[in-house]
Amino acid sequence: MTAPPIYLDYAATTPVRPEVVAAMEPYWAEHFGNSGSAHRWGRKAGAAIEESRSRIAEALGARRREIVFVRGGTESDNLAILGRAELSRAQGTAPRVAVPATEHKAVLEAAAAVQSMGGTTTILPVDSEGRIEMAALDSALEAGLCCLSCMWVNNETGVMQPIPEIVERAHAAGITVHTDAVQAVGKIRVRVDEVPVDLLSLSGHKIYGPKSVGVLFVREGTEVHARLHGGGQESGLRPGTLDTVGVVGLAEAVCLAVEEQEAYQSRVTALRDRLVGGLRERLNGEVRVHGEHAPRAGHVVNVGLPCGASEMLMISLDLEGLAVSGGSACTSGSTAGSHVLRAMFGEDGPSAGVRFSFGRTTTEEEIDRAIAITARVVERLRPSGATA
């Protein structure tokens, strides 16, 4: 009787794709060794890890030794920013970092933590399309920084920052650049041999890989201080026994995502345009797309709809079988306003949008049903047409 629920929250996480599950399978029980051990079990695991490292390096245009395995995107962002700050402190300078206001919380909170290390954090403003303000960037660069961190693709809006230009300006000022590319790898072209970022973070579970595994790319010659202490794995940068299963799965996921990136991007962009067009048609054009005029990746779109209370909207959509996201979900599962939208529109602007994000299995039929459900719920909740 009821149609199956629709998942349009692929920017939150993705299922692990079958090829990845298959690649991981032998490493749970058969090749279970510790990659640090000298015996054959260890060698088997070690070989798988190094093979994975090579594959990821190749997919990104990096060198093998520049790939550091970590436990996911948040840890990768933290290691980059706090690792740079710690280095700065060890050299006797108070660390200074700068990040745009629209960064993921992993970056914003890591940057804020620099202050407790006696350093300073500069939050860079963005314009109403979500793009970094270049004048503010330049003045931050002039003041000197141990790290500039700027995400490639925004997780809430899909807005792309001009990373090549930012890197150029930063490098001209001698500043190290980190980019959170968690929503970029596999979605847009990301090659570190073409764009000379110094540090780059990626995560497995946004690209049909396992959760809790990721990479920090550390360009050769870029110094970062470790944040954990232990057995010296990952050149001491991220000690701890490596998760062979996760690493192998991550490599498979990265390779597949990068290989399919172009086709994927054009497919999800078409789905996005179908959704926005359909919503505008059904809701008499009263649909704002946040960051519409900025260059955007197509797998995420953030829309403002003509009804209040985003929390009630999210719940109503879920009850109707449509899973989307509003702002960022906190640990308790309640929804709060979005810091990204606040950064774009100020305190008095729209603070809540609905994020739709698309995946490789999303169909046009699902988009059409999502349009119908959303339009129906919005009509019900909008202040003028309150009939409920």
Next chain:
Amino acid sequence: MIRAGSRVLVAMSGGVDSSVAAALLVEQGFDVVGVTMKTFCYSGTGDHGKTCCGLDGIVDARRVADTLGIPHYVFDVEEDFTRDVIDDFVSEYAEGRTPNPCVRCNSNTKIPDLLARGRELQCDAIATGHYVRIAHDEGGSHLLRGLDRRKDQSYFLWGLPREVLPSLLFPLGELTKPEVRDRARSLTLATAEKPESQEICFVPTGNYRDLLQKRLPGVHPALEPGPIVRRDGTVIGEHGGYAGFTVGQRKGLPGGFAEPIFVLEVRPGSREVVVGTRDELDVPAMEVAEVNWHGDAPEPGAELSVQIRYRAPDVPAVVEAREGDRLTLRFVEPQRAVTPGQSAVIFDGERVLGGGRIRRALTPPQCLRPDASANDSIAAFSSSESSSGTLTSTSTI
């Protein structure tokens, strides 16, 4: 009235009662949507989630919802809760009274908020895990005591606006606590063995003085030393702040008297805590304010039954006067523990007729002139039987 198949919004605190309430509704064929109200910021309490509505509560409610196969959401009502419940709690203590925050929460925050949101989510009814019953007849909807008198929570619900009653479901009203636990166990709900919460949810340590200190402005008389006096004015000692005292309390009073002494009255104007013997605790009448009726208001002369404390029996009383939302009641037998701030709930048998907040206890001369100035600090005396702690009803529901 509320048919099976209707969509019902059920408040799930993460405790065993509301878990079973949700489970019963699922069994009865309702389209159940679970919600947890996040009422205040737990990070400031130094206690992370021991109480029912803490983050643990949210997590547990979510586990139960998953077991039951129902959706679950969190409503952040912190702002409303702070204004309607915590601020009121603090100002009541500042006025020398002893509030029932759970009454305020249910009447002003929880149930109205659930109703409003429930309407937006196309729910036909809302449900909670209170041990009370609802009966519907041609005269309307009536709130009744829970069948398990030891758990009955009707005392906390007199403040519900009359018009919300038809939209309420109380699935536990006919069950006993052991039955509820058994149901939770047989359904293997994560909350089956969760202990009863005893403290006020926003005072998890039980020490409300800390909260008052934090929320009252600067140096507040409620937390400043003042005299302990007998009714004749004799000063017998000093206290560390009248907010620490409630009528009927013995703890914190000087010893060495022939008979034990109790707090009779708190006078915020003079910071006096008035004490006396057990016999001085008996009160013939009281004035009740902020009265809310679930049916027609009784006329002067009407006999009714009133409960003046959680878990106490209701006792007969006569309406002496009624003016606006104020009511003067004369007890048929003098009563102890008539504590300003506590609820007075009026019953007709099992049925809740209404209730209000006890404003003051009335001494005999005042009974003759019920409109005597309410703020006169000489006015009231009152009592309770507790030998040590306070009688504040703190059951979290």
